[in-house]
Amino acid sequence: MIATGRKYVFDFDSTLTRVEALDVLAEMTLKDRSDKEAVLEEIQNITNLGIDGDISFTESLERRIKLLKANKADLAPLIAALRKKLSKSIEENISFFHDHSEDIYVISCGFKEFIDPIVADLNIPSERVYANTFKFDADGNIIGFDEDNVLSSHNGKIQCLKDLNLEGEVQVIGDGYSDYVMREAGIADKFFAYTENVHREKAASNADYVTPNLNEFLFVNDLPRKVSYPKNRIKILLLENVHSDALERLSEEGFSVELIKNALPEEELIERIKGVHVLGIRSKTQVTQKVLDAADRLMVVGAFCIGTTQIDLDAAKKKGVVVFNAPYSNTRSVVELAIGQIIMLKRSIFARSTEIHQGKWFKTALNSQEVRGKNLGIVGYGNIGKQLSVLAEAIGMHVYYYDVSDQLALGNAVKCNSLEELLGLSDVVTLHIDDNKDNENFIGEKEISQMRDGAMLINLSRGFVVDISALAAALKSGKIGGAAVDVYPEEPRSNGEFFTELAGLENVILTPHIGGSTEEAQKDIAEFVPNKIMEYINSGTTVDAVNFPNIRLPKQQNSHRFLHTHKNVPGVMAKINEILAKYEMNISGQYLSTDPDVGYVITDLDKDYNKEVIQELKAINHTLKFRVLY
Ligand SMILES: NC(=O)c1ccc[n+]([C@@H]2O[C@H](COP(=O)([O-])OP(=O)(O)OC[C@H]3O[C@@H](n4cnc5c(N)ncnc54)[C@H](O)[C@@H]3O)[C@@H](O)[C@H]2O)c1
Numbered sequence: 001m002i003a004t005g006r007k008y009v010f011d012f013d014s015t016l017t018r019v020e021a022l023d024v025l026a027e028m029t030l031k032d033r034s035d036k037e038a039v040l041e042e043i044q045n046i047t048n049l050g051i052d053g054d055i056s057f058t059e060s061l062e063r064r065i066k067l068l069k070a071n072k073a074d075l076a077p078l079i080a081a082l083r084k085k086l087s088k089s090i091e092e093n094i095s096f097f098h099d100h101s102e103d104i105y106v107i108s109c110g111f112k113e114f115i116d117p118i119v120a121d122l123n124i125p126s127e128r129v130y131a132n133t134f135k136f137d138a139d140g141n142i143i144g145f146d147e148d149n150v151l152s153s154h155n156g157k158i159q160c161l162k163d164l165n166l167e168g169e170v171q172v173i174g175d176g177y178s179d180y181v182m183r184e185a186g187i188a189d190k191f192f193a194y195t196e197n198v199h200r201e202k203a204a205s206n207a208d209y210v211t212p213n214l215n216e217f218l219f220v221n222d223l224p225r226k227v228s229y230p231k232n233r234i235k236i237l238l239l240e241n242v243h244s245d246a247l248e249r250l251s252e253e254g255f256s257v258e259l260i261k262n263a264l265p266e267e268e269l270i271e272r273i274k275g276v277h278v279l280g281i282r283s284k285t286q287v288t289q290k291v292l293d294a295a296d297r298l299m300v301v302g303a304f305c306i307g308t309t310q311i312d313l314d315a316a317k318k319k320g321v322v323v324f325n326a327p328y329s330n331t332r333s334v335v336e337l338a339i340g341q342i343i344m345l346k347r348s349i350f351a352r353s354t355e356i357h358q359g360k361w362f363k364t365a366l367n368s369q370e371v372r373g374k375n376l377g378i379v380g381y382g383n384i385g386k387q388l389s390v391l392a393e394a395i396g397m398h399v400y401y402y403d404v405s406d407q408l409a410l411g412n413a414v415k416c417n418s419l420e421e422l423l424g425l426s427d428v429v430t431l432h433i434d435d436n437k438d439n440e441n442f443i444g445e446k447e448i449s450q451m452r453d454g455a456m457l458i459n460l461s462r463g464f465v466v467d468i469s470a471l472a473a474a475l476k477s478g479k480i481g482g483a484a485v486d487v488y489p490e491e492p493r494s495n496g497e498f499f500t501e502l503a504g505l506e507n508v509i510l511t512p513h514i515g516g517s518t519e520e521a522q523k524d525i526a527e528f529v530p531n532k533i534m535e536y537i538n539s540g541t542t543v544d545a546v547n548f549p550n551i552r553l554p555k556q557q558n559s560h561r562f563l564h565t566h567k568n569v570p571g572v573m574a575k576i577n578e579i580l581a582k583y584e585m586n587i588s589g590q591y592l593s594t595d596p597d598v599g600y601v602i603t604d605l606d607k608d609y610n611k612e613v614i615q616e617l618k619a620i621n622h623t624l625k626f627r628v629l630y
Pocket residue numbers: 306307327330331334379380381382383384385402403404405407432433434435436439442460461462486487513514515516517
């Protein structure tokens with residue numbers, strides 16, 4: 001036993017277990033009854049009224065037992081079911097119960113018949129379990145409870161704890177107001193409202209601490225725990241209306257997540273980033289050096305999109321901040337839009353549609369052509385360019401492509417050796433080059449002059465890639481026969497007014513940067529990026545990071561994991577291992593990866609560590625970030 005001088009008094013239902021045991025029992029005993037749902041609802045209401053102190057506990061117990069119609073024979077399956085319903089973080093921290101066995105008590109208004117066997121698994125013996133007991137009739141039917149037990153009466157927990165007369169600091173951990181009353185009555189020193197399974201406002205608002213799981217409770221008490229830093233303390237700020245699945249996924253994992261609809265201007269982001277561990281953005285939020293300098297806790301930036309030039313990747317790396325994106329999730333959405341736009345432009349559909357909206361009927365084949373047999377020029381033959389190539393061929397187009405890097409032609413696509421060559425032979429030119437700032441004004445007056453007369457231009461890549469004034473002039477002069485533009489040199493941070501020189505021009509399709517904005521793409525991104533973030537936070541894995549050495553070290557059994565990010569200068573690794581050797585720590589796994597700027601090493605150790613080794617590792621010269629995972 002590790003002595004702390006404290007006594008820990010746990011509630012059972014919805015604290016040690018995820019459920020209320022009598023609700024589970026009711027599910028079993030009522031399963032064949034036609035009025036099951038109504039009775040279950042009534043039982044749950046009565047349970048909550050009792051927990052919140054709105055009816056007397058004795059009344060709540062009497063009414064529930066009557067409705068339950070349970071028998072002794074139901075207890076074995078109930079115990080089996082409850083065994084599978086231990087609260088997640090309780091299960092993770094079984095060692096706490098073993099190490100502090102003699103200081104742990106259970107005081108519950110539930111029943112010893114099912115509590116005893118469950119908490120015995122946590123090393124809590126029956127003599128430290130205080131709870132009610134059932135009364136049975138000759139046939140084993142549960143007909144009531146021992147009314148002489150203080151726990152069967154209203155606020156019975158107060159009397160029960162008083163009678164125990166415990167020494168040392170007494171901490172009560174429970175989900176209900178009926179647990180708080182022990183603190184209110186002055187018999188307990190602290191009340192922790194336990195919200196892992198249910199958040200009861202009345203208990204939480206009165207608590208000394210609200211603890212969303214046992215890790216947080218152990219952290220507050222500075223006790224050994226499964227994770228070095230409880231997840232609820234990890235703050236995630238999601239901007240730009242990322243799909244709500246991301247919020248759900250990250251919240252379910254236990255992080256504290258805040259979602260903001262818009263992108264934030266630099267000054268505001270500098271304020272909001274303080275204390276944030278994970279930032280989630282899309283293409284509008286600029287994560288500048290200044291923002292990174294203000295970020296005192298930042299570990300990860302998740303770009304919930306493809307592009308990452310809105311992030312100062314280098315500055316992030318030098319601060320040990322890892323950046324992930326979603327390189328493929330919206331590829332198909334962009335490709336489908338491009339196919340649609342090619343057809344719409346070649347048929348002048350938007351012009352015809354606008355006329356009808358204005359009350360005009362103008363049936364004509366003028367400027368209306370099939371796409372079959374026409375030349376499509378794809379500039380940037382990457383993920384989007386290649387997939388578009390396949391689909392465009394499937395509808396009968398001849399595909400030409402140009403890329404600065406060597407790219408294998410798919411299908412019958414033909415590679416062009418220069419942009420000029422591609423521009424000279426394409427009926428439709430579509431831009432899918434990356435968001436590299438060197439691509440600014442990639443298509444300007446000169447390039448437009450190299451295009452076929454009446455050819456169409458599509459830009460679904462980045463706004464700064466096209467000189468908008470040059471494009472507007474070419475559309476007005478008829479040099480260009482139509483354009484589809486989804487991205488602009490300056491885009492608003494939130495929905496509202498927007499002006500562009502291209503507005504009002506004929507056969508021009510304008511969309512508000514929605515190439516990747518489909519349900520499917522956003523849902524996929526909301527799975528992909530949070531998974532990367534969680535892998536990094538939970539195991540240190542950086543596979544697929546865009547600015548960091550990519551490593552993954554498989555988890556070792558019974559080990560501790562240290563993550564060390566440092567400037568890539570000679571001697572740091574040697575220093576890390578020298579310190580570990582000094583503290584006689586045995587390395588069970590280690591993986592280092594470097595790039596020219598940083599080194600990132602994951603080390604697994606098979607021995608308990610003390611705080612001094614952490615301090616020494618943190619103090620190594622050139623350390624950028626250090627984290628103990630578990
Ligand atoms: N409109 C939207 O909503 C939307 C959605 C997704 C992606 N995008 C943008 O689409 C673009 C392409 O995305 P991707 O996933 O196919 O990227 P990718 O990195 O897979 O492909 C880009 C290709 O462009 C090539 N390239 C870069 N500069 C070039 C140049 N000057 N000349 C010729 N080739 C050049 C690269 O070599 C690469 O093969 C990116 O800019 C991305 O940000 C926009």
